[in-house]
Amino acid sequence: MSVRWKAAIPCPITSGDLTVSYFAPVQQVGPATHNGPLFDLRAEADGVHGAGITFLVLPKPDTEFAISVRWNCTEEKVRCVASFGEDACELTGTVDMLAYSFYMAGPLHQHPAQGSPTFNMYWLTEPSFDPVAVAEHIERVYSIMCDFFREPVPGHRVFVRRNPHDGTGGTALPRSFFFGYGDDEVPTVESLSALLAHETAHNWPRLDGEHSETAWYSEGTAEYYSLVLPHRAGLLDDEQFLEPVNERARNYFTNPLQTLTSATAAEIYWRDQRAQRVPYGRGLFYLIDVNAKIQAAGEGKRGVDDLVLAALERRWAGEKVGVAEWLEMVRKELGEAGPDDFAAMEAGEWVVPASDALGEPRGAAVRSYRWQVTDRTQRS
Numbered sequence: 001m002s003v004r005w006k007a008a009i010p011c012p013i014t015s016g017d018l019t020v021s022y023f024a025p026v027q028q029v030g031p032a033t034h035n036g037p038l039f040d041l042r043a044e045a046d047g048v049h050g051a052g053i054t055f056l057v058l059p060k061p062d063t064e065f066a067i068s069v070r071w072n073c074t075e076e077k078v079r080c081v082a083s084f085g086e087d088a089c090e091l092t093g094t095v096d097m098l099a100y101s102f103y104m105a106g107p108l109h110q111h112p113a114q115g116s117p118t119f120n121m122y123w124l125t126e127p128s129f130d131p132v133a134v135a136e137h138i139e140r141v142y143s144i145m146c147d148f149f150r151e152p153v154p155g156h157r158v159f160v161r162r163n164p165h166d167g168t169g170g171t172a173l174p175r176s177f178f179f180g181y182g183d184d185e186v187p188t189v190e191s192l193s194a195l196l197a198h199e200t201a202h203n204w205p206r207l208d209g210e211h212s213e214t215a216w217y218s219e220g221t222a223e224y225y226s227l228v229l230p231h232r233a234g235l236l237d238d239e240q241f242l243e244p245v246n247e248r249a250r251n252y253f254t255n256p257l258q259t260l261t262s263a264t265a266a267e268i269y270w271r272d273q274r275a276q277r278v279p280y281g282r283g284l285f286y287l288i289d290v291n292a293k294i295q296a297a298g299e300g301k302r303g304v305d306d307l308v309l310a311a312l313e314r315r316w317a318g319e320k321v322g323v324a325e326w327l328e329m330v331r332k333e334l335g336e337a338g339p340d341d342f343a344a345m346e347a348g349e350w351v352v353p354a355s356d357a358l359g360e361p362r363g364a365a366v367r368s369y370r371w372q373v374t375d376r377t378q379r380s
Contacts, residue, residue: 024055035167038178044161045124047078047106051099051173058095067091067098073105080105081122083157083176086115100173102159111135123160128186131160134196137189141197144233145225149204149312156203170195172202172222193236194244197226205308208315209322212266216345217326220283221308223248228358245358252281259348285351290341292357294333302333 026048027040041050052058059065069089071080080087083101091097104122111121111132119142121135138158146154157176168187170179177199181187205221207214231241252258257265257274258281265278291304307329311321319325330338345351 020057022057029164031165033163033165035163035165035169035180035182038161038169038171038180042161045106047104047108047124049102049104049106049124049159049161049178051171051178052101052103053099056098058099061094061096061099064092064094067093067095069098071105077107078105079108081108081120081157081159083173097174102157102173102176102178104159118154119156119158121158121160123162125162127160127162127181128183129181129188129192133189134187134192137193138196138200140235141193141200141230142203144229144235145200145203148225148229150309151204152316156200168192168195170199172199175203177202193230194226197230198222201225201229204312206315207311207322207326208320212263212269213323215266215279216262216283216286217323218283219279220287223280223284224287224304248281248284251277252285253350255281258282258350261348262346264348282345282351285353286342286345288357289351289353290330290334290338292353293337293341297334307333 024041027042029040029042039051039054041048041055067090069082069085069091071087073080080103082089082103084091084097104124106124108122108124109126109131112119119135119139121131121138123131135158142154142156145151155175159176159178161178161180163180163182166182166184168179168181170177172178179192179195179199181192185191199222201222202218205217205225207217227236227241227244230236231238255274255277257272257278260275260278262278262282265275268275270276287304290307294307295303307326310329311326314321314325327339327342330342334341341351
C-alpha cells in the first residue's frame with residue numbers, strides 16, 4: 001500500500017520540529033459489511049483498533065528514526081497496546097514498524113492477566129468462546145514454533161475482535177496477529193486451531209519481493225507448518241491432522257482458478273475470493289511435494305525444513321532472500337527438476353504429491369503419518 005499526503009494550502013520550508021495533527025475516521029461496520037483483512041480502523045465496545053497502514057500519516061519509510069510512541073489516554077481503565085509494545089514505547093527503525101503494526105485502545109481484557117514478556121492476548125468484547133482456553137492454545141503453538149524456527153527473541157501479541165457481521169478470519173503482521181469472529185457460529189479451540197496456527201506461523205517464513213511473487217511461500221509455509229508442527233508435537237493426532245490436510249486438498253483441487261498463472265491470479269486477487277485462495281493451496285502442495293522429493297534424493301537426511309530454516313537465517317543476517325535464491329537452494333537439492341517444478345506450479349499446473357508424501361518424517365520423536373487426498377474429481 002502506497003499513500004502520498006499533500007497539504008491543501010501552500011506550506012513554507014520548515015526548520016526544527018514539525019507537528020502534524022489530523023483526524024482518522026473510524027470505519028462504520030454492520031451486518032452487511034464484507035469480511036476482509038483485519039486492517040481497518042473500527043470502534044468496538046468503547047474502544048478502537050486497527051492497523052497503522054490504514055490511519056497513520058508517516059514520512060518516507062526507508063529512513064531510520066528514533067521513534068517515541070505516546071498515547072493520550074486519560075480515562076481510568078483505558079489501556080493502549082500495539083504489536084511492538086504496551087503504552088509508551090521507544091523504538092529505533094523505519095516507520096514501517098509503525099505502519100505494519102496493530103493497535104488497540106480501550107477497556108482491554110488480557111491473558112495472562114498480569115501480562116507476560118513473551119505472549120499476550122487482548123480483546124474488548126467478552127467473546128462467545130472461552131478466551132483463556134484459546135489464548136493458552138495459541139501460546140502452546142507459539143512455543144512449539146519458536147523452538148522449531150529458532151526464534152532468538154520470543155515475543156508475540158494476539159488481538160481479538162468481534163465482527164458485527166458473519167465471518168471468522170485472521171491477519172498477521174510482525175510479531176502479532178489479529179483474528180475476528182462473527183455471531184454466525186460460536187468458535188471453539190478446535191474450530192479455531194488451524195486458523196490460529198496459520199497466523200502464528202506467519203511470524204517466520206517469508207521471501208523478499210512483491211506479494212504477487214512470494215504469496216505462494218508466505219501462505220504455503222504458514223499452511224504447511226500450521227499442520228505439520230502441531231502434529232509432530234502431539235497437539236494433533238493422526239485423524240486431527242488428516243482432516244484439515246484433506247480439507248485443503250479438496251479446496252485446492254476444486255478451485256477452478258488454480259489453473260491460472262500466479263501472475264493472473266494476483267491481478268484479480270481482491271476481486272474474486274477464489275483467487276485469494278490460490279497461493280494457499282498452491283504453496284502448500286508444492287512444499288509437500290518438494291519436501292518428499294528432497295527426502296527421497298537425500299535418503300531422508302534433508303527436507304524442506306532445511307531450506308526454510310536456511311532462508312530464515314539468511315534474512316535474519318541481513319541478506320535479501322527472494323524467489324531467485326529459493327530456486328538456487330532447490331536446484332542444489334534436486335537439480336534442474338527443482339526449478340522446473342516451480343515453473344510448472346507458477347504456470348498453474350496441478351501439483352499432485354505422492355500419496356505417502358507426508359510419510360516417515362525425520363526425527364525419532366516424530367510419529368509417521370500418511371497424506372491422503374480424498375477428493376480430486378472436480379478440477380474445472
